[in-house]
Amino acid sequence: MVSSTVEQSDKHYVDPFRFTGPASAAWKKLRANIASSKGASIIAESETYLYAEFSSGLFGFVDDVEFAIDEKAGVIHARSSSRLGIDDLGVNRKRIERIRYALLIG
Numbered sequence: 001m002v003s004s005t006v007e008q009s010d011k012h013y014v015d016p017f018r019f020t021g022p023a024s025a026a027w028k029k030l031r032a033n034i035a036s037s038k039g040a041s042i043i044a045e046s047e048t049y050l051y052a053e054f055s056s057g058l059f060g061f062v063d064d065v066e067f068a069i070d071e072k073a074g075v076i077h078a079r080s081s082s083r084l085g086i087d088d089l090g091v092n093r094k095r096i097e098r099i100r101y102a103l104l105i106g
Contacts, residue, residue, distance in 0.1 A: 001081040002093045014096050016075035017103060023071040026103075030067060030076060033102050040065075054080075054095065063092060 004016035019026035027047070034040050034052050044051040050067045066079045078099070080092035 001079075001088065002096055003079040003081075004075075004077045005079065014078060014093060015100075016070075016077045017100055018075055019103075020074065023069055023074075026076065027069055029103055030099070033099055034065075034067075037099075056091075063088075063095070065092075065095070 001012050002014040003012055004014050006013050017026075017030070024047075031042075031045070031050060034042060034050065037054070039055045039057060040052050041055075042050065042052045048069045048071075052065045054063045054065055055061070056063075061082065061084060063080060063082050065081075068077045069075075070077065078096050080096050082088040082092060
C-alpha cells in the first residue's frame with residue numbers, strides 16, 4: 001500500500017502528483033492514462049475523485065487505486081493498495097510512480 005495522504009515519515013508515503021495549469025487538464029490526462037492502462041477498470045469517478053481496480057494478468061489479484069484532486073494545492077493525491085496479503089512486493093509503489101512518469105512525459 002502507498003498513499004500521499006499518510007505522514008511523510010510513514011513507509012507507505014508517496015508524493016502526490018503536482019500539476020501546473022488548469023486542474024481539469026491534469027485530471028483529464030490522469031483519467032486517460034488510467035483508462036488505457038492494462039488491467040485497469042474505472043469503477044467510480046467524479047470531477048475530483050477517481051476509483052479504479054487493477055487486476056494482475058497472471059493470478060488475477062485486484063488492487064484498489066484512488067485519486068483525488070486538490071485544485072487549490074495543485075496536487076492529485078494517490079492511494080494504491082492490494083486487497084490480499086501484507087507485502088505487495090512494491091507493486092503499488094511502482095504503479096503510482098509509473099503513472100506519475102506517464103503524466104510528466106505525456
